[in-house]
Amino acid sequence: MSVRYDWYQSDTKVVITVLLKNATEKNYAVNIEAEKIHMTADGYELVLQLLHPIVVDRSSHKAFPSKVEITLGKETGVRWETLEQKKEVAPPSTRPVKNWDRLVSEEEKNDEKEAKGEAALNQLFKKIYNSSTPEVQKAMNKSFSESGGTVLSTNWNEVGKEKVDVKPPEGTEFREWDK
Structure with missing residues (x-):
């Protein structure tokens, strides 16, 4: 006991x-x-x-x-911080410690190298979105959804004022799906 x-x-x-x-x-x-x-x-x-x-x-x-x-x-008049010596605790096993930050950045670099064309562009937008403030994310979501995917803005002051208009690429025409 x-x-x-x-x-x-x-x-x-x-x-x-x-x-x-x-x-x-x-x-x-x-x-x-x-x-x-x-x-x-x-x-x-x-x-x-x-x-x-x-x-x-x-x-x-x-x-x-x-x-x-x-x-x-x-034996001496020294003030004791603790009563006992610190016990040495051996690690359960000696396996290498993973540097998760380095692993993630290496993975991102590999993904960037592999991605081409539209995939590379989507990856860039994802990276911008994930590293942005909540206000920028809100602006990106609102502009993209209201414009039918034709506008992507990071400026909430501009986007938050009114509905974002559809701006199709030059040489194309935008049509409603149900019409």
Whole structure:
């Protein structure tokens, strides 16, 4: 079972309070070393790798009805940021990390090389649309849909005022589908 504990410090000592009811009845034992504390009781174990070394001769422990108090004499008056050394966590596996931004830009470059003619133009419009502000996107949507695909504007100030007229390419005539 895990053991709950807390700690505090002064200039000369560190005090660890281990919450354990009836510790003497549970055959508790504390082993204090210069850089490690090991406490056991029936079904309980606590191992702490201390951040800084301590003086074992100035250290002690005492059992109370609801806790065990471990007092450690500091070797130096240094303020401890934490009680324990940071545990080194090995990565689960050493696989290379993918740079997704580079992968996406390489993919876009490949797409641009492969696209020709109308596909290249559509790809360009897609790229402009995706990298635009919401206002520019709104202008592009409105101008394209109202003009039947003959106008594509990025200027919302112009497009937002009124309906966008159909402007067919030179030499062609626009006709309504149902007429």
